[in-house]
Amino acid sequence: MKIYLYPNLDKTHCFEYTTATYERLRKNGAKLFMDTCYKHVFGKLDITFCSEDECVKQCDMIIAIGGDGTILKCSLKGCEFEKPILGINCGRLGFMASLEHSQLELLDKLFSGEYTLSRRMMLNVNVECGSENKSYTALNDVAVTKADDCKIADFEVSKNGRL
Known part of the structure; x- marks a missing residue:
């Protein structure tokens, strides 16, 4: 599975949650993509860095790590390229996010097909x-x-x- 990680590093602890998400997804064999602008932060990880359009074109899905605003920001690209988005909430209350940062073990369900698209x-x-x-x-x-x-x-x- 190819996944585009879209973090909002302005959110408290988003770096840690993104790293934990990366580790969980790589453990399951995912190939991960991230915008080139994050290479200086996550460059030591096994991630393919490219332009946002190229990341979205190549991926099977997008994981937005932040809050509702982060999901809203990446929703246009997700819609344009018909890619599903999974939101991981890093803030206080996320109405649109499917997971809280404390539920990262549920990412394993992506690889067993135990999920639904809304x-x-x-x-x-x-x-x-x-x-x-x-x-x-x-x-x-x-x-x-x-x-x-x-x-x-x-x-x-x-x-x-x-x-």
């Missing part, structure tokens, strides 16, 4: 600002605020996301 809807919003049109994709919610000469041109719910 489909999540993605939101596509097209905004017209004067003569300029912008498109946005989001997981979970979109905030609409007042802006001069801007209006929502189109709003669509997509069922492409998998978490």
Whole structure:
């Protein structure tokens, strides 16, 4: 199994949880990928470092280590390349994460097929600002605020996301 690790090192103890996740996954024979920007931190580990797009293209799934914000950040790439995301919560309360950092032994179930995928809807919003049109994709919610000469041109719910 090929897995892209997406840590949020701004979270307290995320380095330790990422290292523990790495060790658990490698014990099960996973090939791990990580964005090149983390090479200075995790370069001594047996990880393939490449661009985010290349990591996501090559992987079977993404593991986001942080919190709900971390999952939201990597959800666009996950949706774009149709890759499932597993969230590991490093913070206080994670609504979207499937695992808490204290449950890393449950990662073994990935290799025995003892898991289910939950489909999540993605939101596509097209905004017209004067003569300029912008498109946005989001997981979970979109905030609409007042802006001069801007209006929502189109709003669509997509069922492409998998978490």
